[in-house]
Amino acid sequence: MYALLLAIIYVAFISLGLPDSLAGAGWPVMHGDLGVPVSFAGILTTVIAVGTIVSSLLSDRLTRRFGAAMVTTVSVALTATALLGFSNSSTFWALCLWAVPYGLGAGAVDAALNNYVALHYSSRHMNWLHSFWGVGASISPFIMSYALSGGGHWTGGYRIVGIIQVVLTVLLIVSLPVWRKVHPPLLEHHEDAPPMSKPLSLAATLRLPGAPQILIAFFAYCALESTLILWSATYLVVDRGVAPATAAAFASFYLLGITAGRFLSGFIADRIGDRGMIRYGGLLVALGVVLIVLPLPTNAVALAGLVIAGFGSAPVYPAIIHSTPTNFGRENSQSVIGIQMASAYLGVTLMPMLFGALSGWLGLWLLPAYVGALVLLMLVMSEVVNRIVDRRALVDATA
Template identity: 65%
Template sequence: MYSLLLAIIYIAFVSLGLPDSLVGAGWPAMQKDLDVPVAFAGIITMIIAGGTILSSLASERVTRRFGAGVVTAISVGMTAAALVGFSVSGSFWMLCLWAIPYGLGAGAVDAALNNYVALHYAARHMNWLHSCWGLGASISPFIMSHALTAGLGWSSAYRVVGLIQAVLTVVLLISLPLWGKVNRVVPDDHATEPHEARAAGPESSQRGSSHVSLARALRIPGVVSILAAFLAYCALESTSILWASTYLVNDRGIAPATAAAFASLFLLGITAGRFLAGFFADRVGDRQLIRGGFITVGLGAVMLFLPLETDVLALCGLVIAGLGSAPIYPAIIHSTPVNFGRRNSQAIIGIQMAAAYTGSTLAPPMFGAISSWTGMWIFPLFLVVLVGLGLLMSERLNQLVGR
């Protein structure tokens, strides 16, 4: 049961990464067909982000009532319906309408699945699963590219990914009996490493128990600190993905093709780094992965900033920053039940997802506004500030929980 459900969850993480790059990859063609300004892409992403934040905050109450399996299946079904809706949309307002279930489904499944894995699987699986998400996010631009090259139009790419999500929904519905039978769980409050524990009826520990309100969760020692650390990490990740290539071209004078290649290596570094981190995550522990990850990103940012004649160090710094980023997100999520208790983990992970999407949504335009005043040279310093905030807040959490 353990291995079968784990395989399904791996497939789910690959599939869940597929939609996340579609808007960006297809927008140039979509914008022309819909005859709207280029900047309107931001409206769609803001609607999706808003829905994701709302459903993340509500995920604890919903998951306690229905269970992670049901919430995951329904949320993926909502995402599938939204993607198919995108594929038949002939106007911009229809895209905005379908973006609502898209965001609501994405946030709920993110929180429910991450909490389930944090509770019932070891740290290596959390890293490998998030590597699978990166794989899915890397595949979808190729689906869009093939659709456009073949003359099928951007809508066919959304239709293909929507049908993949629909098939996954059916698989998840069939697998529902397995979700309550997995008997491998992390230990209760404040243990140092996950291990195989007693058969506890995993979903029963969350379903039907009392609701942990937002105000109550925020009063738990260390929660505000980890939210700040998570927001800082997601802010630096999204800012790097959007602005790294522009920084290399405008400030370092690197050729656009070379800059684009190395900017993509940042995302590939995250995906590969999570795969590699899975082999030693259980031995190293979440705390060391978070600390080492932030320090490595900081090193990469410093390499980007050094005013040397050669650009090799700067390009390598971007790759190092991607590798350093890799284990931070999975380790923060996986350590939540250990830091705050299994009973509180769903509520806190839901809030963490909301903080993550808030940072990812607000940081890139904030940096854009700052760089318009100061110049692109400030990009590495912006990353260093976020690294410092993330490292400071994560270390504060360690002090508060006594680890």
């Protein structure tokens, strides 16, 4: 039963990543068919981000009331419905309408499933599961490409992924008894369950020692990752004179570095620990940034720096999530992870746009400094949390 549930969760993480790259892959065609400017992609992603933030903040209350299995199942069903809605949309505003349930479903399942894994599985599985998310995110552009080939339509890409999500929803419904048997829900008061308590409000969660600092650290990490994904190729072309095709390939290598790095991190995460993975990952990202900015006559070092930054980024997200029950208590982890997800979506939504505005004013040369500042902020805030947790443990030990 344990192995079966773990396999289901791995499939769920692949499914989580599948829709994330569809809009980016299809938008060059979609905006023309819908008769809207290229820039309207930002409106669509903002609507989705607002939905994910709202459902992430509600995840603690929902999960305590219905359990992680049910929240995951309903959220995937919402996502499937939204994707099939996308596949039948012929106007931009219809897409925005379907983006609401898509965002709500994506945020809730992300928070619930990450907390479930953090509570019940090792750091090794957390890294491998997020690597499988990368597999899903890497597959979806190929699905969109297949849908567009031979004169096809972008709606076909959404329809394929929507059908996959429907199949996953059925699988999750069938597997509900397995979740209850392997890890009984909190309401049953089994011995491994976190003690029951009322859902924490946003204000109460923010008053937990170290909570504001970990939110800033998570915000900074997600901001640097999304900024590099969006802007690294443009930086290499405009500021370093790299050929566009080469820059695009290495920008994709950053994502591949994250996916491969999480797979490799799974083999060492339990030995090094979450703190070590965050520290070493952040230092690797910093090394990659230094290599990117070095004024050398060859661009090979800068391109290698981007790949190294991808490997460094790999373990940070899983380690921050996995350390949450330890840092803030199992009874508080769902609330904290829900707000962490919200802070992540804020970072992903706002910080690449802020860099775009700053680069338009100062120039694209700013990218390494911008990312470097985010790395430093992440590392400093993470270490502050560690000191707070260690100080609390010392007080508890001497009490």
